[in-house]
Amino acid sequence: MASARTLVVWAALAAALAVPVAVAATSPLLAWREPIYILAGFAGVIALCGLLLQPLLAGGYLPDVSTRRGRRVHAWVGGGLVLAVVIHVGGLWITSPPDVVDALLFRSPTPFSVWGVIAMWAIFAIALLAAFRRRLRLRPLLWRALHLAMAVVIVLGTVAHALLIEGTMGLISKAVLCALVVIAALKIVYDTRPSLAALRRKA
Amino acid sequence: MTKTSRTRRGLLVAGAATAGTVLTTGASGLLSPASAAGLAPTPTMRGGANNYRAGAPIVDRIGGGGFLMSGRVRRAGDGAPLSGIRIQIWAHTTEGHERDLESHGATLTDADGMFRMDMPQIVPAFGQPHAHLAYDADFDDNGFQTVFLRPVMSSARDKSLSTEFVLLPA
Numbered sequence: 001m002a003s004a005r006t007l008v009v010w011a012a013l014a015a016a017l018a019v020p021v022a023v024a025a026t027s028p029l030l031a032w033r034e035p036i037y038i039l040a041g042f043a044g045v046i047a048l049c050g051l052l053l054q055p056l057l058a059g060g061y062l063p064d065v066s067t068r069r070g071r072r073v074h075a076w077v078g079g080g081l082v083l084a085v086v087i088h089v090g091g092l093w094i095t096s097p098p099d100v101v102d103a104l105l106f107r108s109p110t111p112f113s114v115w116g117v118i119a120m121w122a123i124f125a126i127a128l129l130a131a132f133r134r135r136l137r138l139r140p141l142l143w144r145a146l147h148l149a150m151a152v153v154i155v156l157g158t159v160a161h162a163l164l165i166e167g168t169m170g171l172i173s174k175a176v177l178c179a180l181v182v183i184a185a186l187k188i189v190y191d192t193r194p195s196l197a198a199l200r201r202k203a
Numbered sequence: 204m205t206k207t208s209r210t211r212r213g214l215l216v217a218g219a220a221t222a223g224t225v226l227t228t229g230a231s232g233l234l235s236p237a238s239a240a241g242l243a244p245t246p247t248m249r250g251g252a253n254n255y256r257a258g259a260p261i262v263d264r265i266g267g268g269g270f271l272m273s274g275r276v277r278r279a280g281d282g283a284p285l286s287g288i289r290i291q292i293w294a295h296t297t298e299g300h301e302r303d304l305e306s307h308g309a310t311l312t313d314a315d316g317m318f319r320m321d322m323p324q325i326v327p328a329f330g331q332p333h334a335h336l337a338y339d340a341d342f343d344d345n346g347f348q349t350v351f352l353r354p355v356m357s358s359a360r361d362k363s364l365s366t367e368f369v370l371l372p373a
Contacts, residue, residue, distance in 0.1 A: 029326060029327060031297075032295070032296070032297050032326050033328075034300065092329070095300070096253065096254060096300075096301065096302065096328075096329060098250070098252075098253035098254060099250065099253055099254075099329045102249070102250050102253065107249060108249065108250060109248060109249035109250040109251075109353055110250075110329065110330050110331055112330055113330075164330070165330040166327045166330055166331055166332065166359060167327065167330060
């Protein structure tokens with residue numbers, strides 16, 4: 001029997017993710033977009049949702065999900081984020097090649113493009129580092145520092161990217177989701193900070 | 204008559220911008236070539252030429268209309284209005300994508316240098332509700348340098364958008 005707290009947390013998480021997606025799914029802008037453009041947009045929305053899940057999974061913040069199991073799911077969600085970014089950028093490229101080329105070359109007129117492209121490279125980098133973590137034999141402190149540094153770049157880049165865009169997402173639901181993403185990221189950075197003893201041992 | 208003055212002005216503009224030795228305009232000309240030359244030309248905007256389909260026909264209206272794209276075209280330097288200038292317009296609208304040929308149309312400026320195009324409602328695309336406009340020297344005989352603009356609407360609910368070209372003689 002799930003406790004009341006468990007139910008509340010899962011319901012809140014489901015709402016935080018489902019409401020922005022539902023609002024985007026009913027955007028009037030969709031009527032004037034081709035399927036590939038719609039797919040690209042939703043890949044972005046889903047990726048933003050994934051950024052909320054990642055710290056919750058890795059930090060063991062979700063009720064009845066152990067940290068061990070959470071981190072396994074975290075890795076899968078991470079792979080999904082890479083895929084979502086590829087679909088997002090690829091779909092936009094098919095929709096309007098020159099706009100995406102401008103963005104990738106950091107010469108786009110839109111200020112949000114640069115944030116999106118920075119976040120994209122950080123997502124690719126964080127996935128590569130995670131994939132080769134064992135082979136690189138990174139010490140836990142260094143791994144944490146690198147992984148969280150890249151995660152912070154991804155979160156800030158994505159949130160700036162999303163907030164500056166006038167797209168299918170609703171203004172309020174997008175802002176709330178972005179705030180939750182930032183809070184969750186800050187929480188795990190704080191909670192997993194190395195102890196003084198660990199830092200001394202390293203020194 | 205206008206033709207010759209256009210050319211003379213062009214020489215003045217070019218001279219002031221490059222040499223900075225237009226002593227007839229006074230000391231301020233040395234400090235600021237742009238002010239010595241008068242009205243500065245409009246530079247091409249970043250992304251302005253994206254999804255440009257060159258040589259769209261001159262039309263009364265793009266698609267079903269309902270949204271007004273307007274503007275003024277003037278000559279760099281003296282700011283004289285330019286008539287008969289071909290301006291091509293395209294955007295992501297309720298009727299099509301920027302790349303679609305049907306989304307493109309061109310018009311000519313009137314005697315006051317003004318142009319107006321009735322076109323479908325512009326909707327946000329790639330994050331901003333925006334239009335594209337071109338003065339393309341390859342499709343206009345008036346002899347100015349090509350300029351691409353990408354103005355952004357202050358609100359996606361706007362029913363009109365206006366902009367301005369200040370052209371430099373080629």
